[in-house]
Amino acid sequence: MKLINYKWRQLILSLSCLLLIIGCTNLYPTSNQDIKLLKVATDPTFIPFEIQTASGKLEGFDIDLMNALAKVVGFAIQFESLPFDGMISTLEAKRVDAAISGITITAERLKTIAFSRPYFKAGLAIAVRENNHNIKNFNTLQGKKIAVQIGSTGADFAKTIPNAKISTFNSGPEFFQDLLNGNVDAVVSDAFATLYAIKNGKLKGIKVVADLLTQEYYGIATPKDSPHLKKINKAIASMLSNGTYKQIYQKWFNAEPPQLPES
Template sequence: MKIKHWLATVAMCSTLVLTACGGSNNNSASAPAQSGADKIYIVGTNAEFAPFESRTADGSLTGFDIDLMNAMANAGNFKVQFKDHPWDGLFASLNNGDLDIVASGVTITEERKQSMNFSDPYFDISMMVLTPKTKNFHSLAELNNMHRVAVATGQTGDLAVQKVLGAQSTKIARFDSVPLAIKELENGGVEAMVSDGAVISNYVKANGAGKFTINKVPEFGIDHYGFAVRKGDTETAEMLNEALKKIRASGEYDKIYAKYFSN
């Protein structure tokens, strides 16, 4: 190869390398930063908590939380994408950035506030004790006399029973989901099951009211669900709060509530 041609080739290759790598060429177009309006918020949920989140026969996500978040996204002009995720990994995925929001019947507690932020409350809930139809239940203290009490691991029912029996109690039988815990009750493997009242009521309604008794326990008090975001992410929390206010004011919240909780 002649020296003249070789030098021309080197110069051309150098130019291509600089251009491809986005070097110091001021004319190179860099990818624009994603704006807030274009961002898609990844929303984690565990679709084993009907009527708040579950899957239809065709595999689509459905439920109060799903409809509520979609309505909020529409009212707040932001985009969401749902990701079905095991319950016991939701908060870790939120904190490491794999999720932006958790919408999965998450009870706001002081302990959880230490590691994450919450939106304003969007649903009031109380714990209930589910027992077989043949068993009488009168007070929370009766849990101490039972051999095994079923809960869904890490959910509010689990935390509530821990306060009665102790966090390390061998009487607490933990399951991956509410349906599995209730199935154990139906099979006689436990004497009672504790979870959120709306979830228990939904299951009993769909699977035979004649099998169980739903026991209201005033000592449990009232809890509140909120949408969880990463600790310190006040921007996303405020965005959710503003959207929630809009759908409450428009009446959309009430329509979604009636769809899932009207008698």
């Protein structure tokens, strides 16, 4: 009888420990059970990479790419709208986990933040009014009034134009409107965003001239030493190999995506 009671006491004690372990596991889930919330900054004025609809919903190439990436690595994305010129400082302060908004990978930016492997091949272009036949290339920009976006590589490039009078703006719609109003002679900005806007009838009276001024690559920006960067890079590689990237690219640009370098 004593032996049986002893065995029951042992069984009850074992079950109690098991229930305690299960309870603690539910209270404090393991990292594998958690879905990591990733705060991602983006500028919704950079069409077609970021678009904010009338209802407030975010759409665009970058948005689709980031949402697809989140599914691969098991992240939940929380987008935060920021003006483009505030993204680098926000990343430096680690107030967001990442930023995606056509951010060109440059040596200067790499001094203070980190980038994923390139996810888009881009470049700068010159946009002028349709009736302008004088501006045809870089050399003919000398001494002209040039509009650029604050903090962009277009703004950096414009500084190399001899005697140019540079006007800075917070977003594309603002500097294109200034161009249409005749307040500036040309805009130096992302070629894909400009061509997309012209194609979709949102920039009537504007044309792109000459070849691309530069060749650039966009990356997903993160703070230095980000714990998420390795997963982000693996997800981009996976989407490039399994056709997901191609589907997103063709949806927004109706063309075959170019080859992208690993770094």
